[in-house]
Amino acid sequence: MNNYDLIIRNGNIVTADSVVKGDIAVQAGKIAEVSVNKAIEAKAEKEINAEGLHVFPGLIDSHVHFNEPGRTEWEGLETGSRSLAAGGVTTFFDMPLNSTPPTINKENLELKRTLSEQKSIVNPRFWGGLVPENIENLKELHENGVIGFKAFMSPSGIADFNNVDDETIFKGMTEIASLGSLLAVHAESTVICDQLAQKKQSEGKTSARDFVESRPIISEIEAVRRIISYAEATGCKLHIVHASSRKVVEVIEEAKRRGVDITVETCPHYLSLTVKDLEEKGGIAKCCPPLRDEDELEDLWVAVANGEIDVIGSDHSPAPASMKEIEGNFFEGWGGISGAQSTLNILLTEGYFKRNLPLEKIAALTAANPAKLFGLTNKGTIAVDFDADLTLVNLNESFELKNEDLFYRHQHSPYVGMTFKGNVKTTIVNGEVVFENGRITKELIIS
Ligand SMILES: NC(=O)NC(NC(N)=O)C(=O)[O-]
Numbered sequence: 065m066n067n068y069d070l071i072i073r074n075g076n077i078v079t080a081d082s083v084v085k086g087d088i089a090v091q092a093g094k095i096a097e098v099s100v101n102k103a104i105e106a107k108a109e110k111e112i113n114a115e116g117l118h119v120f121p122g123l124i125d126s127h128v129h130f131n132e133p134g135r136t137e138w139e140g141l142e143t144g145s146r147s148l149a150a151g152g153v154t155t156f157f158d159m160p161l162n163s164t165p166p167t168i169n170k171e172n173l174e175l176k177r178t179l180s181e182q183k184s185i186v187n188p189r190f191w192g193g194l195v196p197e198n199i200e201n202l203k204e205l206h207e208n209g210v211i212g213f214k215a216f217m218s219p220s221g222i223a224d225f226n227n228v229d230d231e232t233i234f235k236g237m238t239e240i241a242s243l244g245s246l247l248a249v250h251a252e253s254t255v256i257c258d259q260l261a262q263k264k265q266s267e268g269k270t271s272a273r274d275f276v277e278s279r280p281i282i283s284e285i286e287a288v289r290r291i292i293s294y295a296e297a298t299g300c301k302l303h304i305v306h307a308s309s310r311k312v313v314e315v316i317e318e319a320k321r322r323g324v325d326i327t328v329e330t331c332p333h334y335l336s337l338t339v340k341d342l343e344e345k346g347g348i349a350k351c352c353p354p355l356r357d358e359d360e361l362e363d364l365w366v367a368v369a370n371g372e373i374d375v376i377g378s379d380h381s382p383a384p385a386s387m388k389e390i391e392g393n394f395f396e397g398w399g400g401i402s403g404a405q406s407t408l409n410i411l412l413t414e415g416y417f418k419r420n421l422p423l424e425k426i427a428a429l430t431a432a433n434p435a436k437l438f439g440l441t442n443k444g445t446i447a448v449d450f451d452a453d454l455t456l457v458n459l460n461e462s463f464e465l466k467n468e469d470l471f472y473r474h475q476h477s478p479y480v481g482m483t484f485k486g487n488v489k490t491t492i493v494n495g496e497v498v499f500e501n502g503r504i505t506k507e508l509i510i511s
């Protein structure tokens with residue numbers, strides 16, 4: 065009889081295909097056996113009784129900014145990865161900007177990888193940047209294992225990560241296509257946003273609503289249409305990050321129907337917060353593209369339910385509280401939301417409980433789809449030989465999120481004060497328990 069490292073007994077096992085009751089055995093960081101409706105007879109070093117709990121494939125957050133190296137005072141790999149573990153996330157893809165130096169060449173990538181190996185308690189992967197200065201570095205980044213490339217079509221707000229003009233992005237896409245990689249884009253129109261922002265500010269219109277109106281949905285649509293045309297001309301595979309409205313998703317759907325190789329992400333904040341929250345909460349809820357109105361939020365849920373969204377990433381883009389406090393001019397102050405710890409809570413509370421979104425869909429959007437799209441062949445589901453990245457959740461437990469519950473470097477988030485149903489109890493990364501009952505249980509090599 066086998067003797068495993070770990071057995072999780074009697075949990076409700078959630079995958080993109082089904083929810084079934086069973087046991088999961090783990091050996092050497094991998095799932096060794098899954099037994100449905102029948103107990104695994106073997107014993108294990110450690111056994112977890114998951115009776116009454118749901119076992120999800122560990123979430124893959126395809127969009128975080130952890131800011132390390134260089135801007136660790138904003139976040140960091142240690143605090144960032146701990147917050148993910150507390151939220152049931154077992155793998156993250158770190159964006160190439162907000163860390164200094166940005167991930168735009170092989171050396172900078174290696175720096176980030178070394179730091180992640182020392183400081184992260186979940187699995188790290190990295191996006192490479194596409195900026196006007198680094199087309200000749202795309203190949204080495206690809207060869208050194210980046211997930212894909214990320215470019216900004218409008219200013220990023222970060223001095224050492226320039227947005228790409230149309231010529232550069234076209235050249236970059238040609239190169240990325242030849243490498244067989246993909247390009248993720250922040251798609252907002254520089255012309256539309258800049259012109260509207262200038263007009264608003266020159267008229268002294270600087271409220272939260274003015275800021276939102278200066279970055280309208282049509283600005284996303286214009287940029288998305290343009291980049292789709294470039295994808296069709298170059299053959300480059302595309303991924304549109306943080307679509308804020310179903311109207312943007314519809315443009316992408318239409319391209320998909322024409323056979324364009326394109327996928328789309330939305331974020332928990334567009335599914336749970338509106339312009340009203342921005343007005344009430346202030347800078348803490350400021351992001352780009354901005355939050356939209358209630359009808360847009362509801363429409364985005366329809367897109368999620370219909371399978372029009374491929375992945376949900378947090379776009380965790382943290383900053384110190386002082387940078388989020390906006391007095392007067394809403395055009396000033398950092399754009400980026402601290403939220404990576406709450407993705408599953410939001411999808412369960414606002415999706416599963418409030419809008420009948422099936423648990424299978426949540427597993428697809430947060431694990432199976434990102435694993436498939438970005439080539440993580442051993443992750444994203446609960447099956448034999450897959451990595452033992454698992455998240456145990458009590459769906460019957462509710463809690464109100466408090467600042468002190470957050471593991472971020474800066475304990476603030478627009479989600480503080482919200483009551484969530486569904487609480488992450490245990491997070492397992494490569495077979496090892498890293499978070500249990502509110503506490504991080506893994507020690508770091510260096511901290
Ligand atoms: N520099 C950033 O972190 N930008 C991010 N900021 C947001 N979303 O407000 C982003 O993803 O665009």
Ligand SMILES: [Zn+2]
Nearest residue numbers: 250305306352
């Ligand atoms: Zn962005």
Ligand SMILES: [Zn+2]
Nearest residue numbers: 127159379381
């Ligand atoms: Zn981002």
